[in-house]
Amino acid sequence: MNETFLIPANSKKSMLIFGVFTPYDLILFGIGLFVTIIALLAVSLDNLAVTLLALSPALVTGFLVLPVPNYHNVRTIIKSIFEFYTTRQKFVWKGWCFVNGEEENKEQIYKR
Secondary structure (H helix, E strand, O other), rough: OOOOOOOOHHHHHHOEEEEEEEHHHHHHHHHHHHHHHHHHHHOOOOHHHHHHHHHHHHHHHHHHHHOOOOOHHHHHHHHHHHHHHHHHOOEEEOOOOOOOOOOHHHHHHHOO
């Protein structure tokens, strides 16, 4: 009997908390909530602009850890985009005329 086992597509989700968050995400969101609660207690909420400013830490950190398809959150997308545009990309092309960097092979090809 030939038994083969398939790995489920969502196997990496089991490594995340609630299948969505990393510990860093929860710490980040917790700090944002803590700062928001302190700000709500410290300022008077008579003005809409002041209220939005007091709520902004929780809103920003909540947006950063918001789950999105194909990534576990927005923070991961931003990190991936930043790394893509800031690291030097090296593409090694191995097509039909790739010589593999050997000088003698280059000379033989050019003599033909």
